[in-house]
Amino acid sequence: MRYEKFAKNFWxxxxxxxxxxxxxxxYLYLIWQMEKLQTENFSLSDSQISKDLGIRRNTVKICRDKLRASGLLDYEIPKGGSVYYDFKSNKSLINNEAKEELKSEKKVPPKSKNVSSEINFTKPKSIKRSSIHQLSQSQISDLQSQIPTFAEFLAFAKTVEFYQDHLENLLKEKYDAWMENCWKNNLGKPITNWKLSxxxxxPFLKNNPVETVSLNQVPKIERPAN
Incomplete structure (x- = not known):
């Protein structure tokens, strides 16, 4: 059950x-280990992960840092011991569970009177656009008031701990991609806090492993149905 819960939250x-x-x-390999060990805290060596997934130990370290930066897990490296992984600190899972508890505690509001026959409601037409260049001038103005210029975008990036000068071109590509997608991420979700995003x-731009691994090497990897 742990694997299913963490995998569904991830996807x-x-x-x-x-x-x-x-x-x-x-990540899927680690939550599979968690399911097998029946605990959300466990120790596992880099050499074991490297052997099972067929990747280098340096790549294991880079991926581990990415997963922690995303809030998926936390870890400690004791002196002379294996890495201690902690999945209880999964931020999004904690937030989602808190939201579900809050929903269950809310009382069902009383039914309102049916006044649809007395009032003529006009449903506004939805606007679907794939690119910022397809929006009207007023829509572009509204959108631009909520997002930074690239100069502001880059200036903030330079204050982030992992920033390096060679990332400027990659940051320009990231900025342009968000603009082309109407200030949404790769999943089509609106970017409400661009500084946090x-x-x-x-860190992902700075550390991008060139090695790949076949998902066939990881057991039970299935994306759950929505």
């Missing part, structure tokens, strides 16, 4: 395309 919440296939495979994205 429904995280931008797995940004994480990369190697980090995704490692940018801060989380920079």
């Amino acid at each position: 429904n919440t995280y931008d797995y395309q940004t994480l990369g296939i190697t980090s995704v495979a490692m 940018l801060k989380n994205a920079i």
Whole structure:
């Protein structure tokens, strides 16, 4: 049950395309280990992960840092021992469970009188656009009032701990991609806090493993139905 809970939360919440296939495979491998050991805290050596997934130990470290930066897990490295993984600190899972508890505690509101026959409601037409260039001028103005210029975007990036000068071109590509997608991420979700989104994205731009791993090597990897 632990595997199903953590896997479903991962697919429904995280931008797995940004994480990369190697980090995704490692996360699913770790929650499979968690299910097998029946605990959300356990120790596992880098050499064991490297052997099971067929990746280098340095790649294991890079992926582990990505997963922690995304709030998927936490870990400690004791002196002379295996890495101690902690999944109880999964931020999105904690937030989602809290939301579900809050929903269950809310009282069902009393039924309102049916006044639809007395009032003529006109349903507004929805506007679906795939690119910011297809929006009207007024819509573009409204959108631009909520997002920074690239100069502001870059200036903030330079204050982030992992920023390096060679990332500027990659940041320009990231900024342009968000603009082309009407200021939404790769999953089509609106970017409501661009500074936090940018801060989380920079480690992925800085550390991008070139190795890949076949998902066939990881047991029980299935994306649950929504």
